[in-house]
Amino acid sequence: MPPRRLFAAALAVAAVATGTTAAVAAPPPAPVTTLNDISKPFADTFADPSIIQGRDGYWYAYATSDPLVANGPFGLMHMARTKDFGSWEYLGTVFNDSTKPAWAAPGSFFWAPDIRYFGGRYVMYFTVTDTLANPGGDPGIGVATAPTPAGPWTATDGPVVAPKPDGNGGYFGTIDPAMLTAADGKRYLYTGGFYGGLSVTELTPDGLHSVGTPTQVTVGDRYEGSYVVYRDGWYYLMGSSSNCCAGPTTGYSVFAGRSKSPRGPFLDADGVSMNESRVGGTTVITQNGNKWIGPGHHAFITDAAGQDHIVYHAIDRGTPWLTDPFGINRRPMLIDDIDWIDGWPRTRAGAGPSDTPQPAPTTGSALGIDSTDPAGGLRGATKLAGDSLGGPTASIRGAATTRQSARAGSVRVEANVKLGNSFTTVVGGGAVVVTVGASKVSIVAGGRTTSAPLPADFDRSQWNNLVVEVSGSRVTARVNDAGLGDLYAEAQLGVRGLKVRSAPVSWLGTAEVDNLTVRSVAQPVRRAAAVPVAGKLLAADEFNGALGDQWSWVRPDARAIVANGNLSWPLQNTDLVGGGNNAGLLFHQTPAGDSWIAETKLHLDLGEGDIRNYQQAGMIAYLNDDNFARLGDVSIWRTRQTEFGRELVARPSDGATSYGGAAIGRSAPTMWMRLAYHRNAAGEHVYRAGTSADGKEWTWGASWVLPAGVTPKLGLYAHGDQTGSNPPPVATFDYLRFYASK
Known part of the structure; x- marks a missing residue:
């Protein structure tokens, strides 16, 4: 239908709606809150979660095969559901011994389920750690389908992505799947881990087989646990970095890059590729x-108000083990808001994981609509029996309106739909008109129009997801599989001065509708959370003369020389981790007070692309050789990263130590580093790491907490295995300064 005729028809619908005696919208109910960890009602650990909303209104969550509680059995992946994210029902395991994939080797584990809905069925991708083809460790990706999100699940007779030989008699880490339906109408599966990196593989339309040649999208040794969402014209690839499971020293974090293509290249906010030796990535969440x-190892959902949320696992540093130390890690499921700051996803605007009550995802509908029985809240719709999964649905043949008016201003309308040839949604009494036509999605608002094409093979007869959102001056219309960041088409239109008055929402055309919600749009957060800021200079050594009495050594190194305004320190062939406590450390007196920022400028040429483990230099907060946190520029196999590592005694009975690290920012031959210190309410010593490639723009990352009591020392280090370099690289420090915290 041409835009003028479309708009005229929509105005006619709006006029009918205006003529009704629409009730005034009831005031919103009291807000519901969640408290991490949200899996606590039914499980102590629920790792690698993925989540989807079923047509019955429940949110279904799935997890990897660890035992749910201490001394419990390993499951064949777990399922649970909720309607409000506070009350949960455990549903059992995805598979049992008789239904698990026949091609999995005995003893294989099943990890990292990724849940989707398309083609009229639920589709789950998952890791099989070992197959019958090469027993002993050849991971591949399985796929199973089900008529409902609770199953029963039927696995296919072979992997959707087969194990990938590494050429040396072993296999790359073909793990951690994440599926995406893209605007080109194709389906893609992202897989991989630290060993081999992340790749994307095109799938057949039914999602059950891979086709073509995979495309590498990240360098090895950095990312696993991928997840991809489409937003505002960009595909955002997110991956988890560092170690998932080091108990009290776990530094897992999530980073993102974006691309105009689902195949990449994916660049971070600084324009650095995720597929380079000096690997890029913009922080999504860190401790x-x-x-x-x-x-880490997360999924995204969008609630009925349009607020994005990250669902992930984390570890309580006070109770890190599900079993004994160095046994199974206790990784419950958490949830927090995602805010889009300057075009990038940030957990709570960058504040990170929450441990206080937070607003729960908005579920259900306003306007007196029962989202799972929508016909009762509409005029002009016919109630259909539906099916056992979704319950009653609403049939619209001609015109229909909500019985109550939506509030003026921003509004979001979402539904599962089976579409006829044309289906129009009218918001604000005709202020916004969105039509899903035979070949495109169109928007008319403020005298302007825009459209986006639907894929040629788009199946209107199946249940799909339709969103119409008016937020401020922007109108978005999106058709996708199941509201998980994928899409078939998205049209956006900016209209300056757009006014949306209070009016019923109206529809014109033909569709069957389920899970209908109408909500005011969540107020977006645009300002990033506060980060440490350096104030006045408190103390410094610019290395213009010999080291003074404010410096002290542990295991002095005579090769560390102060000359020409620098401290030059060839990397020692030593280490601090585990039993290798033979590295030299140089400490400076710290300022008095409970907060300050230490900064150094470091030049360290570690090359690119070759294997060096683990040459590094930087700053260290140190209690003793088995209790420290160090921030360094470090070579990790073929990558060059900045890492904030932590070691502590994890098993006091025999002094066994645990080490883990959190990645931060980009690496560069010359870089600036900061450790922001404060003492928390419990008297513990908290250090947050920051890095910069120019000394001006800072990336702030993870925090580590050292125990209350003795204040740790603060200083410099330079060490690592010298294999691959002769002579050893030289760490050149320009200064060490201490600033007040603003």
């Missing part, structure tokens, strides 16, 4: 110094 450490 902030509260109880939660190692947040």
Whole structure:
């Protein structure tokens, strides 16, 4: 239908709606809150979560195969559901011994389920750690389908992505799947881990087989646990970095890059590729110094108000083990808001994991609509029996309106739909008109129009997801599989001065509708959370003369020389981790007070692309050789990264130590580093790491907490295995300064 005729028809619908005696919208109910960890009602650990909303209104969550509680059995992946994210029902395992994939080797584990809905069925991708083809460790990706999100699940007779030989008699880490339906109408599966990196593989339309040649999208040794969402013209690839499972020293974090293509290249906010030796990645979530450490392996959801949320696992640093130390890690499921700051997803605007009550995802509908029985809240719709999964649905043949008016201003309308040839949604009494036509999605608003094409093979007869959102001056219309960041088409239109008055929402055309919600749009957060800021200079050594009495050594190194305004320190062939406590450390007196920022400028040429483990230099907060946190520029196999590592005694009975690290920012031959210190309410010593490639723009990352009591020393280090370099690289420090915290 041409835009003028479309708009005229929509105005006619709006006029009918205006003529009704629409009730005034009831005031919103009291807000519901969640408290991490949200899996606590039914499980102590629920790792690698993925989540989807079923047509019955429940949100279904799935997790990897660890035992749910201490001394419990390993499951064949777990399922649970909720309607409000506070009350949960455990549903059992995805598979049992008779239904698990026949091609999995005995003893294989099943990890990292990724849940989707398309083609009229639920589709789950998952890791099989070992197959019958090469027993002993050849991971591949399985796929199973089900008529409902609770199953029963039927696995296919072979992997959707087969194990990938590494050429040396082993296999790359073909793990951690995440599926995406893209605007080109194709389906893609992202897989991989630290060994081999992340790749994307095109799938057949039914999602059950891979086709073509995979495309590498990240360098090895950095990312696993991928997840991809489409937003505002960009595909955002997110991956978890560092170690998932080091108990009290777990530094898992999530980073993102974006691309105009689902195949990449994916660049971070600084324009650095995720597929380079000096690897890029913009922080999505990292630990902030509260109880939660190692947040990662996540999924995204969008609630009925349009607020994005990240669902992930993390570890309580006070209770890190599900079993005995160095046994199974206790990784419950958490949830927090995602805010889009300057075009990038940030957990709570960058504040990180929450440990206090937070607003729960908005579920259900306003306007007196029962989202799972929508016909009762509409005029002109016919109630259909529906099916056992979704319950009653609403049939619209001609015109229909909500019985109550939506509030003026921003509004979001979402539904599962089976579409006829044309289906129009009218918001604000005709202020916004969105039509899903035979070949495109169109928007008319403020005298302007825009459209986006639907894929040629788009199946209107199946249940799809339709969103119409008016937020401020922007109108978005999106058709996708199941509201998980994928899409078939998205049209956006900016209209300056757009006014949306209070009016019923109206529809014109043909569709069957389920899970209908109408809500005011969540108020977006645009300002990033506060980060440490350096104030006045408190103390410094610019290395213009010999080291003074404010310096002290542990295991002095005579090769560390102060000359020409620098401290030059060839990397020692030593280490601090585990039993290798033979590295030299140089400490400076710290300022008095409970907060300050230490900064150094470091030049360290570690090359690119070759294997060096683990040459590094930087700053260290140190209690003793088995209790420290160090921030360094470090070579990790073929990558060059900045890492904020932590070691502590994890098993006091025999002094066994645990080490883990959190990645931060980009690496560069010359870089600036900061450790922001403060003492928390419990008297613990908290250090947050920051890095910069120019000394001006800072990336602030993870925090580590050292125990209350003796104040740790603060200083410099330079060490690592010298294999691959002769002579050893030289760490050149320009200064060490201490600033007041603003």
